[in-house]
Amino acid sequence: MEFYQRDRTLQPAGYTPIYKTSVARSPRQSLLSLRGSLSEITGPVFGQNELGPLDNDLIRNYAKDGDPIGERIIVHGRVLDENNRPVPNTLVEFWQANAGGRYRHKKDTYLAPIDPNFGGCGRALTDENGYYFFRTIKPGPYPWRNYVNSWRPAHIHFSVFGSGFAQRLITQMYFEGDPLIKECPIVHVVPDEDAINRLIAPIDLKGSVPLDTIAYKFDIVLRGRRSTLFENRLEGN
Numbered sequence: 001m002e003f004y005q006r007d008r009t010l011q012p013a014g015y016t017p018i019y020k021t022s023v024a025r026s027p028r029q030s031l032l033s034l035r036g037s038l039s040e041i042t043g044p045v046f047g048q049n050e051l052g053p054l055d056n057d058l059i060r061n062y063a064k065d066g067d068p069i070g071e072r073i074i075v076h077g078r079v080l081d082e083n084n085r086p087v088p089n090t091l092v093e094f095w096q097a098n099a100g101g102r103y104r105h106k107k108d109t110y111l112a113p114i115d116p117n118f119g120g121c122g123r124a125l126t127d128e129n130g131y132y133f134f135r136t137i138k139p140g141p142y143p144w145r146n147y148v149n150s151w152r153p154a155h156i157h158f159s160v161f162g163s164g165f166a167q168r169l170i171t172q173m174y175f176e177g178d179p180l181i182k183e184c185p186i187v188h189v190v191p192d193e194d195a196i197n198r199l200i201a202p203i204d205l206k207g208s209v210p211l212d213t214i215a216y217k218f219d220i221v222l223r224g225r226r227s228t229l230f231e232n233r234l235e236g237n
Contacts, residue, residue, distance in 0.1 A: 003041060003166050003223045004082045005033075011229060012189035019185045020146050040166040046091045046125055055123050058096075058136035062119030068137050069115055070099025074215040075173070076133035076207055079126050079160055082223045086130025087167075092220075093159040094134060095121040101142030101154075110142050135213065138175070146185050153180035153187075160220055167222040171229060175216060176202045195229050 012019075015026035054061035059068060075094075079087045097103045097120065100112030104120050115137075124132045139154045155172045162168060174181050181187055181200065190196050198221075207215030220228045 003036065003164065005223075007227075010190075010192045010195045012191070016189040019189050022189070036164075036166050041164040043164065044091070044161055046089060046161070048125060051123060051125060056132075056134035058094075058118070058120065058122045058134065060135075061122060063117040066117055068098065068118035070118075070137035070140075072135070072213045073138045074133060074135055074207060074209070074213050075156065075201065075218055076131070076204075076215060077201075077217050077219040078130040079132065079162070079220045079222065080130055081163070081167070082221070082227065084221075086126070086128070087163055087222060088126055088128045088130055090126050090130075090163065091123060091159075091161045092126060092132045093121070093123040094136075094156055096136065096139040096156045097142060099137050099140050101140035101152075112140070112142070141178075141180055150185060151180055151183070153178045153184050158220065160222065162222045169220065169222055169228060171220070172199065173216075173218045174200045176200055190229060198226070198228055 014022065016022045059072060079090055081087055098115045098118045102108055102110045102112040102114060104114060118137060122134055124134050126132045139156060141151050141154050143151050153174050155174050158171050158173060160169045187196060201216040201218040204215040204217040
């Protein structure tokens, strides 16, 4: 069946000069609305045998000489469709900076050190109720070349495939209480306050492990009016 169109009034515009990189990559012509083809509204299909036993444990999946440095956290939630139904057996991928705010990437030249025991990426499959979870280290903020003193809030990137290619979503999750959220130019391009709040994961003490790990809850909605906002790319979701 066809998926609902997203509400573009809640999504960031493609051209937002306060977010400088949008200037170069924003569309030069009006977008075309096309009916979804069969290949776009079906698949992909993933299975448990495609995941390793530590894929959803970023504390252990890259560790060699001990645990990575930083605050241990759990991130969990549900993936839902536009009708609030769970999306089972869908692939959720995630990647992030380490506790010092540095990515394990050759182009990241931030002066924070690389953690030798932290890779910063993983993946999980949702269960029959659309539920996913993973363990990780809380990422740190980092400076970026937008303006003279621009800093990204702590965040985790997500890629979610959904039940069809037309549902694929790439987004970011922020953390409750982070003062840098309201200072971030990327967040400022979102025109709807409720939509911004849906990108912020609240602390979930009921899901935490006492004396060990704090939990954050982040539900993801694919398409529809209350869909989770995608990164500032019009080809997504």
